Amino acid sequence: MVAMRTAEKCGMLGLLSRGCDADVPVEVMGLKFPNRVGLAAGLDKDGDTIDALGRLGFGCVEIGTFTPRPQFGNPQPRVFRLIPHEALINRMGFNNPGIDAGVANVRKSQTFRGIVGINIGKNKDTPNENAADDYLACLRKAYPVAGYIAVNLSSPNTPGLRDLQGAAASARLLETLKTEQLKLAAEHCKQVPLLFKVAPDLDEEQIRDLSRVFLDGGLDGLIATNTTLDRAAVAVHPRADEAGGLSGRPLMQKSTEVLRAFASHLGGRIPIIGVGGISSLEDAREKIRAGAALVQIYTAFIYQGPKLVRNLARLLPLVVLACLCGNALL
Ligand SMILES: Cc1cc2nc3c(=O)[nH]c(=O)nc-3n(C[C@H](O)[C@H](O)[C@H](O)COP(=O)(O)O)c2cc1C
Structure with missing residues (x-):
């Protein structure tokens, strides 16, 4: 991250951004995205690398997760590479500088012309009964500077967080946040979409119940999915039993099935927004065919670097066109 920021300041990332001229903008949730490829939450945890990431071709950068108060996260080591699988296991635990610092960093970004998503969560020591207060505090602070706000209910590394994905709990939270969104929209004269980010570890019944909650509650967008606790796809790897969420290629199938459902x-x-295991144009195509309007990447960006971003941004418009025309060849 330091290297990217430094390279951006020295003007060295400009060379890499040449391919971005081919961007085909797309409108989703009333927002104009320069292209369909976003960076998933959890890499730019502080929101201080937005301009550099934009130069690398991302049409959207989702920063955070931010909590109301700063927190250190879990002790290191807390990220592991499973190289043969092009995968990561992480148990970062929402290390972040707090929402105030995150918002200040967004205000400092200068050159990024894409969409900044702000991903919000609750502090580890906030009990679930009071989680709504944490989300509300972050929503109010993030609202003036965010393109959209992603409510993270699905990190496996904050104990109990995923319980908020229960139908009753998520319905209550959605109602609270939508009520606040209405007030904030009037106050700031702008509509900032509210998205929920869900886990891939949901069964068909949970997906059906949550979908009903989202439709009834007027959710603006869904991000599917976060990392998985399932290790079936990497069972033989010596790091497979590390605690945390698995991301990257082994997540692709499961995450896409949840998206499709x-x-x-x-x-x-x-x-x-389809995220989870995309490591090629073919994977991104699968997400679009499963129902995604936009895609995000994280782990494959770590393994493959910016070339993947530019390829996806350049070629996805063709894929979408082919999907619309029912052409399975592309
Ligand atoms: C090291 C690491 C940290 C992450 N931190 C967050 C986070 O703070 N908030 C969040 O919503 N998702 C977080 N994620 C999940 C990603 O945003 C993404 O949903 C997941 O990794 C699946 O996408 P991928 O297979 O392309 O990596 C993190 C992922 C990784 C690998």
Whole structure:
């Protein structure tokens, strides 16, 4: 991250950004994205590398997760590479400088012309009964500077967080946040979409119940999915038993199945950002075909670097066109 920021300041990333001229903008949730490829949350945890990431071709950079108060996260080591699988296991635990610092960093970004998503969560020591207060505090602070706000209910590294994905708990939280969103929209004269980010470790019944909650509650967008606790796809790797969430290629199939199930229940009424295991154009195509309007990457960016971002940004418009025309060859 330091290297990227330094290279950006010295003007060295400009050379890499030449391919971005081919961007084909797309409108989703009332926002104009320069292209369909976003950086998933959890890499730019502080929100201080937005300009550099934009230069590398991302049309959207989702920063955070931010909590109301700063926190250190879990002790290191807390990220592990499973190289043969092009995967990561992480148990970072929401290390972040707090929402105030995050917002200040967004205000400092100068050159990024894409969408900044701000991902919010609760502090580790906030009990779930009071989680809504944490989300509300972050929502109020993030609202003026965010392109969209992603409510993270799905990190496996904050104990109990995923319980908020229960139908009753998520319905209550959504109602609270939508009420606040209405007030903030009037106060700031702008509509900032509210998205929920879900886990891939959900069964069909949970997906059906959550979809009903999202439709009834007027959710603006869905991000599917976060990392998985499932280790079936990497069982033989010596690091497979490290605690945390698994991301990268072994997540692709499971995450896409969950995306597809949500898409079929939501019936196109709530746009979906597809994330989880994308490491090629073919994978991104699968997400689009499963119902995603936009895609995000994280782990494959770590392994493959900026070339993947530019390739996806350049070629996805063709894929979308082919999907619309029912052409399975592309
Ligand atoms: C090291 C690491 C940290 C992450 N931190 C966050 C986070 O703070 N908030 C969040 O919503 N997702 C976080 N994620 C999940 C990613 O945003 C993404 O949903 C997941 O990695 C699946 O995408 P991928 O297979 O392309 O990596 C993190 C992922 C990794 C690998």
